[in-house]
């Protein structure tokens with residue numbers, strides 16, 4: 001097979017394995033990316049992720065650090081958007097879970113698909129060496145995907161594909177094979193600023209610049225310990241991740257859902273969970289593990305999820321939830337969760353006092 005035939009074969013096989021997007025980029029250093037990352041770190045915009053150091057940023061900006069002799073990067077994208085039903089009122093307040101976390105852990109799903117693709121490539125080329133990467137932060141997934149033509153950077157920093165919107169994961173295979181390259185993607189948000197205006201914690205401080213430690217995604221998933229009290233009201237009912245800057249995006253309003261079974265929830269009720277039900281469910285380590293095994297929701301651990309549920313209940317501040325919150329507080333031993341439950345109770349009490357004064 002010549003380069004052109006091999007490139008077409010890889011793209012066909014990638015699509016057959018379920019990838020919605022595939023593009024090939026040359027593997028030279030990402031100099032602009034490095035400059036942006038270093039500036040990001042210097043300005044304190046990635047605070048909270050201890051592993052995100054200048055050394056790592058520099059390493060991540062040259063694919064040859066991961067695979068000496070690398071020539072091409074096969075960039076892959078897969079939609080996680082699902083058609084979803086309107087949920088009936090459950091009686092209890094509901095929380096919200098970001099769409100990317102509705103189904104199975106995407107790292108595992110994508111790794112398996114990439115391995116299957118590389119096995120095919122190996123069979124027909126004899127290629128031995130490759131690196132299969134997804135979300136490792138040892139390479140900047142979005143910068144690679146933009147270079148390979150998968151999408152352009154939105155002002156909310158997400159990569160946008162004109163057909164799929166931004167609800168898609170990206171991953172890549174580094175290889176020493178010589179392939180035919182795609183052109184980088186270009187696109188624009190125009191004068192739209194909906195994501196910047198809608199972000200409830202003002203995490204998007206300028207087009208293309210997100211302050212990590214203000215982002216609800218970081219606060220609910222990555223942050224260990226206490227959530228800064230001044231950011232809690234903005235978190236609304238999000239208990240895992242946040243989709244607001246994507247939900248308001250015009251490109252997502254007309255996006256075609258991938259409806260891949262792996263990213264569909266086992267139960268649609270869990271996409272907007274009954275907060276009191278989940279407060280009870282997460283009381284025991286064993287029930288927590290059974291329920292969330294193999295899903296992204298196991299990441300913040302039981303205490304992290306309970307902490308987030310407490311914030312969401314505090315934001316709803318519904319008087320009917322007070323007995324459950326008090327009972328949870330009596331039985332809770334984790335000091336961080338206790339403090340968030342106390343915060344939720346104090347929000348309920350202030351609301352009741354305010355309503356009492358208004359009568």
Ligand code: B12
Pocket residue numbers: 032033034036037040046049098099100134135136137138139140141142143153154155156157158159160166167168169170171207208209210212215217218222240241242243245
């Ligand atoms: C750290 C991280 C986070 C952090 C910081 C996010 C951030 N915006 O920086 C937190 C925890 C907040 C987070 C949140 C989310 N994340 Co995240 N995250 C990452 C991770 C591991 C590294 C990203 C990074 O390096 N950030 C630092 C900044 C400076 O880099 P960057 O935003 O990628 O931007 C670079 C380029 O893309 C470019 N660029 C970016 N924006 C713009 C804008 C303009 C105008 C220009 C010119 C250039 C440009 O410049 C930078 C350097 O080149 C990547 C995986 C990976 N290995 O790359 C996933 C990744 C970016 N996350 C992803 C997802 C799905 C999310 C969430 C949507 C999850 C959720 N629903 O809660 C949110 C989105 C929040 C948001 N608005 O960004 C996907 C994004 C897919 C996509 N279509 O864009 C990724 C790629 C994971 C994956 N493999 O699929 N994430």
Ligand code: SF4
Pocket residue numbers: 156198199200201202203204210214215216217241242243244245246
């Ligand atoms: S994910 Fe939510 S908190 Fe983070 S930048 Fe987008 S809207 Fe803001």
Ligand code: SF4
Pocket residue numbers: 154155156157188189192193194195196245248249250251
């Ligand atoms: S909401 Fe508007 S500004 Fe934000 S990413 Fe989408 S098109 Fe761009």
